[in-house]
Amino acid sequence: MLSDVAHAVGRRWYAVVVVATIFGGIGWTFTTDGGTYYTRTVVWFTTDAASTILPDNGSTNDNIIAFAGAVATELNRGRPPANYASAAAPYYGAGVREGVLVALRDVGGQWSSWYAAAVIELHIVGRTEQWVADQRDGLLAQIEEATRERAAVGTGVWAGADSAASQRITVSVEPLTTDITHVSATRIQRLSAYGALAIGALLTGTLLVTWLDRIGSSRSRHRRPGRGVIRVSEREALT
DSSP states (O other), rough: OOOOOOHHHHHHHHHHHHHHHHHHHHHHHHHOOOOOOEEEEEEEETHHHOOSSSSSTTTHHHHHHHHHHHHHHHTTTTTTOOOOOSOOOOOGGGGOOOOEEEEEEOOOOOOOOOOOOOEEEEEEEESSSHHHHHHHHHHHHHHHHHHHHHHHHHHOSSSSTTOOOGGGEEEOTTTTTOOOEOOOOHHHHHHHHHHHHHHHHHHHHHHHHHHHHHHHHHHHHHHHHHHHHHHHHHHHHHH
């Protein structure tokens, strides 16, 4: 079996070269892509003038959590805030190279949702650092605007029905979460990717060569019986 495959590869080596060239082009494209930029900006909704590090900042209040969810839905143009199974999962881990995810922090896991605090996370992935920064600043401005508009109409801006004016909801960005990082493959990851591409090219090329060889053998078998029948009929005519 292995010898047959080796002979097929030797006869139709050009097919292996074509497959290897295609896989090499794919690898070169990903290598020269240059990585991506990512930020995960965290926005807290708390009672007025309360620090996000204080345990009684109001962020765990059900009304404030509902308010943050309404803001996230508004930023998503009416769609419910999207979430991953793990709150720590990076957005680029899903293969996204350019996009925005507005999510209400969910610590419930894969099988259930649990919004323990009024926290919106802005996951932004982009090709350039400037694009990511523009998207981040634009979303933060939209959050501020949505909060002001709801405060103006008196909808969802209170921590409770008996709250005082000092309990109005305010928005604050968690320090250090506005940083933009550059994400790219390490040398080991690149070598692993090259190895996977080489194996894929070898397997694909071998399968293609085997398939072409079977087609060629099948055509040859269909031609040979025709010539044999003619020879047999000629012998019977002579006898």
